[in-house]
Structures are given as C-alpha cells and as structure tokens.
Amino acid sequence: MTASGLKDAVAIVGIGQTAFARQLAEDEKTLACRAVLAALDDAGIAPGEVDALASYTMEETDEVELAKAVGFGDLTFFSRVGYGGGGSCATVAHLAAAIATGQATVGVAWRSRKRGSGPRPWTDTSARLPTPAQWTRPFGLLRPVDEIAMLARRYMHEYGVTRDHLFNVALACRNRANQNPAAVMYDRPLTREMYMTSRWISEPLCLYDNCLETDGALACVVVGRERARDCAEKPVYVHAAAQGLPAQHHGMVNYWNDDPLTGPAWTAARHLWKHADFTPREVDVAQIYDAFTALIPLSLEGYGFCGRGEGGAFTEQGGLEIGGRLPLNTGGGGLSEAYVHGFNLVNEGVKQLRGTSTAQVPGAETCLVTAGEGVPTSALLLRS
C-alpha cells in the first residue's frame, strides 16, 4: 500500500439489517445470515466473492457456520475484536487493513444478538470473576450501568453536568428514532417529565439513561476503492480508523489511574485526527456509542468536539438535534433505535453519507462513528 495508509483506501458499499425488536422468533445464526445477505445484496456482490470476515469476540455465530450457510468463497482473513461494544468500528477497521494490504478483497463485518430475549451478561456470576470483579462485585457493583454510573457521578460532580444534560442526549436519540420506522422506539415520544420521574436503575442514572435490550442483526460490506466504484450504491469511504486502549486503563471500572474520566475515546481520537484531512469542526453528523447517556458528553470531549468538562453544555440549545452543532445518532442509536453492540451506528453513518437516512442531515459529507467508550474502543471517520 502507499504511504497514505488506510486513508480512503476502502469503502463500505453494502449495508443490511434485520428487524429490531425486544423479541424476534429466529435464532442468532439465522438473523446473522439474513443481515449478511441483505448487505451483499445491497452492494450487488455475490456471497461467493467474500474472502474476509470480522466480528466481535462476543458474537455467537462463528465464521464456519456463517460461511457454509450463506455460501462464502475461500476466506483468507477473519478477525474478532474483543471488549463487547468497543469492537464495533474495529470490525470495519480490521477489514480495511486486510483489504488495503492485499490480504483480501471483499470483507463482511456483522453482529447478531438476541440481547432482548436472551440473558443479561451480568447475571452470569462466574464469567466476570475473578479479575477485576473480585474488587467490585462482592460490594454490589454488579452491572455495566453501576460501573458507568460511578464515573458519571464523579463527572457530574467535577464539571457541573446535570441530569438535564443527560436528558438532552436521551431526547435527541428518541427524536431521531421517532423519525425512523425501523427503530424500536419509533412511535414512542419522550418528554422531560417522563425522564425526570422514571425509575432509577443506578443513581444517578435512570431508566432512560440506559440503552434498549434488543434482538437484531446488522452487517456491512467493505471493498477496495477501485472495486467500490463499480458497486450498486454510492461508496462511503473509510477516511480514518483507530482502536484505543489508553495506558493504565481498566475498562468500565476505570477507577485506578490519574484521570479516570479520560477514557479510550481520547486515545482513538488522537490517532483518527492525526490521519484525517478534516477536523472535528468539519464533521457533519456523528454516531456515538450510547449504551448510557453519560458516555455521550464524555465522548464529545474525547473526540475533540468541545473542551474538557464542556460535554454537558454542548448538549444545550438543541446541540445534538438536526440543525444543531452536531446531529447525533440519527437513527435513534442504542438508546432508541436498537442496541446491537453499536453496529447500527456504523450502518446509520453509511446511510447519512448516502443521503438516505430517515433523519437526513442536509448535504452530510463526513461522519464520525464510535464504538463503546469506557472499554477498549474503536472509531471510524467516514466520508462520501
């Protein structure tokens, strides 16, 4: 590859998804097959041409099962990324690296998950012990929401961020979902009254600060830029890609370093912007991982849209709405479209740059997509 590395070397040329619901009848493998075939159909590429795969370590359907079911060709690259929702963008990044370096030519990334009707991972008391759970779970810090609420409380205390700021995040996502017929919360408007009087899950976070629990699957197709020009849909280029695991980081229980409130977003962001031809100011729309509302102001700071401690204020005056400073999670995000470990954010980024979102930002040419903040993460800068 040339000295320019990954910059615009590959494009996302196909996206596919199943329905999203609290409960779907089909199993995860079937849903994975449907999403992958939909993405290939969207791209106008036959399954037999696929030679690369990437998914999450938490994905239940393995490469062998998927490949033999949908009829892939010989695979020469397959990769899994760890840390749950931190891996979403990295699946595309790994395919980009493989294709840009000649290891493969047509890559598929996917995630299929029955988180709506399946078990909650935190109820498995054996899986998360002993490290670092020996330091947290005996004291009743049991769930991801508890771990993030601890950081959220400290963040609110240090910077004067309020529940109204977190509500602004929940509202922006819900408003976009209300425009998206595929979203779980399509016909369910949210009001400040509903938010402020909802039940607590882990104070200071309430029900509406938490993502949905969803069954569903998504996939996308990645090819080199030359091939992309011949595909059925307008290519969406991967302008920059990064993973992020900061020094002395501890995952969602990041309580043991000098500055627990700067997480993996900062690391991924430094790499992204170093390799990009544009700046945060020139990002037209963002799809930022929203398992919890509090991750949004932290990520806005991490990715450089505002300064340290300014993430709450950034959400004011409709900052995250269409027409605001940075339209956010335009399909509804994990909070209100579907929670499929952030893969819907990747596909929504593609829709924006094709001009086909249900909440289209007029003329959008650049989009940031991020994976989970608070765990080893990843991010993509997409451009049309």
Next chain:
Amino acid sequence: MLSPVPDADGAPFWEYAARGELRVQRCADCGEPRFPPRPCCPHCQSFASAWRAVSGRGRVWSYVVPHPPLLPGYAELAPYNVVVVELEEAPRIRLVGNVVAHAGAPPDSVDPARLRIGAPVRAVFSGGLPQWVPA
C-alpha cells in the same frame, strides 16, 4: 451475596483483609503503590513487590445507588450504596466498597441521601471484607 474470588495477584489483599488489615501492593524497588495488584511494576518493570499497611483513612471519590433488577441477595437490599474510596496515603488507590453504619452492618444501613463526594471515611472489617464508616 458474592464472595471475592481472588486470583494469584489479589490473594494477599484478601488474606490481610481476613485478619482485619488493609494493605496495598507496592513495588519493592521504586516504591510505587499499585492497584489492582499485578505481577510487575508498570513504572520500573520490577517483579519484586511488598504489601504495605495503610491507615484505612480515605474520602468518597464517587458513589452509586443501585436499584433492581439485581442479583438475588442484592435486590433485597436495594437501594443500597456502593462507593469508591480514595485512600489518604495513595489517592490513585481507590477501593470499591460500601459505607455502612458500623462494622458488620449491611450496605443499606446508611441513608443514601447522606452520602457526599469528598466525605471522610475509615476502613472497618467484617467477614473478611473491608467496609467504610463515616470518619
């Protein structure tokens, strides 16, 4: 309720806690304390470490109040508090725990409305676990 399942690195912490002692791993070469415990020092890469007693005085760095759905045993206690306490001698050593009314009291024994970031606390022990009482 879940008991700690120590790994090789963490076992000494729990052995000291069972004797009512709060001790923190520290590098035997450069002296840097570290938590959670680990095989070698991220500052000087030494594998030599020692467990140093600390005063047990600290301040609440943050706290949460979990509500259901929770695991059995915890759901019955909810709402209870979980705190992160910053140790006086080593502010980067922050221990997760519960503020309780007195040693051996459950994590719902203090009104969550009384919790404040920055509040001084001190360590007590019950059943091999450190707990925190208002100092």
